[in-house]
Amino acid sequence: MITKREIFDKKSQVPGEGSLDNNSRNDAKSKGFSMIEVVVGIALVGVALLGLAQLFCLSVMNNSRSDAMTNATFLAQQQIDFLRNLSAEELQNLSLSAIDELMDINSDGTVDFRRITQLGASGFSWNVRVMVFPGLQAQVAMDNLIADPSEYQIRADMSTIISR
Secondary structure, three states, X not given: OOOHHHHHHHHHHOOOOOOOOOHHHHHHHOOOOOHHHHHHHHXXXXXXXXXXXXXXXXXXXXXXXXXXXXXXXXXXXXXXXXXXXXXXXXXXXXXXXXXXXXXXXXXXXXXXXXXXXXXXXXXXEEEEEEEEEEHHXXXXXXXXXXXXXXXXXXXXXXXXXXXX
């Protein structure tokens, strides 16, 4: 004779038919992600990638600006070193008017920087000021650049005294 216990045990072994824990039906449904989970996951990954893309663009812009400032500082220092090697007579001749140069660093045919050098004689010493502007300021009058350099995006402004 079959007891209730044996019938209960047999039913619990047959999938989908009266088992106590309906894991067999839930297993079929939970084998993958729901559409909402997929959409939310894609949205989170998209937001993270947009943040990284924005950070990348910002770093490229900062590197470009840093490169321009480094080149401008080098050009200003190069001019000061050149002037230090001149004689007193040559410095006196150069101090008569400001030196205005348009510079194409990479030889691509476009003006990259504009360098303005001012020398002021004071006995046997000269006050030297070298200002380097972006190439976009090539058409601006030199007097305007000297009067208000910060308005014209100055990249380097170096001053020194050369004595003989």
